[in-house]
Amino acid sequence: MTVLPGSSLSRAPMRLPLLAALGVTFWFLAAMTIRFLGPGVFVPGGSLLPLVFLLTLPVAWAFVWLGLLLSGARGAAVFPAATLMTSVAMLCDGVALTFFPALYGLTSVPLLLGAAWILWGAGLIQLMAYWWPHSTG
Numbered sequence: 001m002t003v004l005p006g007s008s009l010s011r012a013p014m015r016l017p018l019l020a021a022l023g024v025t026f027w028f029l030a031a032m033t034i035r036f037l038g039p040g041v042f043v044p045g046g047s048l049l050p051l052v053f054l055l056t057l058p059v060a061w062a063f064v065w066l067g068l069l070l071s072g073a074r075g076a077a078v079f080p081a082a083t084l085m086t087s088v089a090m091l092c093d094g095v096a097l098t099f100f101p102a103l104y105g106l107t108s109v110p111l112l113l114g115a116a117w118i119l120w121g122a123g124l125i126q127l128m129a130y131w132w133p134h135s136t137g
Contacts, residue, residue, distance in 0.1 A: 015071050019081055022067050023088025030089070030121060031096060034114035035105040042110040042117070049113065053120055060124035064132060075133050082129030086122040093118050 041048045073081035096103050097115055104111055
């Protein structure tokens with residue numbers, strides 16, 4: 001694994017599996033959120049849907065912070081670390097939506113809204129990670 005400037009050399013060998021595991025964990029938590037909030041929140045035109053998307057901002061920030069804390073990624077390693085976590089999460093989501101849609105406990109239209117919410121969260125995490133080194137540096 002290439003070690004980027006500003007990252008911790010001592011933690012580099014364990015970073016890849018840890019970040020992948022965090023991506024799976026974050027995806028699973030999001031999938032279970034969809035399952036349990038689903039029928040009441042993920043409905044077309046639902047009044048709670050915009051609130052869930054808005055509340056994803058602090059949750060995404062917490063996921064970035066936790067991923068960086070546990071992996072030790074710093075500086076230029078922040079964006080690749082977050083990209084690995086979110087890529088794994090999106091891959092899990094794609095496989096689950098295709099082969100195990102019952103996991104989410106929703107019918108097709110609400111399921112699409114839940115999938116959109118997961119993509120929204122993944123995008124937020126990547127944007128936050130892109131700006132992270134500039135805001136903390």
